[in-house]
Amino acid sequence: MSYALLLDTTRCIGCMACQEACQTEYGFPVHEEKTLSATARTSVEPHGDTYVRRMCMHCESPSCASVCPVAALRKTPEGPVIYDEKVCMGCRYCLAACPFGVPRYEWDSVTPRVQKCTMCHHRIVEGKLPACVEACPAEAVTFGTRKEMLAEARLRIMSNPDQYVPKIYGEHIVGGTSVFVLASVPFEELGLNDKLGDQPMPELTWKALSKIPEVVTLGGAFMMGLFWIIERRNRNMKSQGGEESSQ
């Protein structure tokens, strides 16, 4: 079963209870941080009158998991994209590749880890709610299956068309995500990049990577052929030269 979160920026009151619950759950010192950091896997950014929750979008085709050379990041069947610090070698390609600029790194540590929201995967598999969902007093974040959350988002837009822009951020962007955002103003005004396109980013890489077998077989055959022809010609020339000199 694939789960998702629905963030409703029209409901958020900016109380930071989600950040506090998250920091408590993951053993970080509880303190308010205005942006994502290595000690804040989620944050609430004020944009005008609107509070915008920032966190990992848990893409359906995550760039971070696709670029990780050792598969330390992985998309789970439950929806969350999770991270295994024991596998990670610290190349930071995930930070470079994430289209939403989410992962954070422990730059000050001698044994640094990537920090990002895991949608409380360990709690989900135990049948519990993510910590932030439990903590939110304004019901600005809702947890459920991806289908339910999409239906819920559509319902809210339809029943209050004046209150929302008629679009669900995360439904199609970069191939869809497991976190949806609703807003009353265009998403770009809230610092959410709405120009990423609907194509899953890993496909851009795969176009190049998938050509490797052809490069190896065709290139190899071509060069073997070339070598064979040149070698044969050189040998023929040499043996002819040898006959002439012996005569």
Added chain:
Amino acid sequence: MKRRISFWRVATVLILGAFAVATYLRFTGGLARVTNLSDSFPWGLWVAFDILCGVGLAAGGFTVAAMVYLFGWERYRPVLRPAILTAFLGYLLVVFALLFDLGKPWNVWHPLVMYNPHSVMFEVGWCVMLYTTVLALEFAPSVWQKLRWGRGLLIWKRITVPLVLAGVLLSTLHQSSLGSLFLIMPQKIHPLWFSNLLPILFFISAVGVGLAMVIVESYFSSRAFGREIEWHLLSDFGKFMILPMLIMAVLRGFDLFQSGGLALAFAATPEAALFWLEIGLSILAPLVLILVFGASDRPKLLMVTAFLSVGGFILNRINVSITAIDATVRAGYFPSFWEVVISLGVVTLGCVVFATAAKYLPIYENEPLVERWKRPVYVWESAPAPKRDAVS
């Protein structure tokens, strides 16, 4: 002459001293202690220079190996061993430098057992690993010759062609894949440098700079070891450089025209200035020098051409991985003092090892290996006497 040598010795000691301090700081503190990297700018000078440039500048190894062994152009054999040694050391240094850049360098072996075939970096890692092994084997004859191990040379003779072929394929794959690394972040790369052709551009520019590096190497080894420069060979390399540069000019021009990025080249921005500096150094100036001023037949000018082209190549890699990304994420990244020290230290270390290897191993011997097989020293080794047929 003597003073110059002592100057370089003092510089080497100073750099390596600073490098030792930087190494201590790097591994006792985090990356933040020595670098200006940040969450919005996670790859800096070490990726741009030590890795992207390091691998590219070592491309002479597979290019010259293909010329001598696959195309049968025996006359270029004199530059083969220096090119292979440079490439081998180049790759060892890339791996060495990677240990500084990785957050958890002790996990560097993980791609061996933890697979992600969808990751470009996974593929690059495997290619670099395999190709470094190939280079070690390609370089091994110099050591075996020194140790007078005839059988080793004979075995080596049998595997040369498949080895060189594997080397060329592996190089093609990872040289281009270093460009593919950036395909997944089009939104982060300034349009003057983003292109779907990045893998092809990276490969062709690497071949070009590999040829230029052969010329640069000859210059340095002539100064360091007082060797004669094989001008007649280098002249050919100057001419070979024309092709990759022309292809680069056509591809980049066409691509920028099509993507509409070309207009940005005429804006008054630092990016446009760096773009033209890069194009000038890596393509325009060398082409003009060779085609108009006949640089390939004029030793001093040929050196200038090769140095310009290497400089242009380095600027290209820095532009793709630093300039183009900082232009969009606006992190204001500039390498820290210690980042520069570590990059400089790695290069210095490479020069020291190269000089030592060139001193003790037969790097600059021009005859093909097989000529030396006739020496009686190999007869009392258990290797069979080479037949006349094999001596070709």
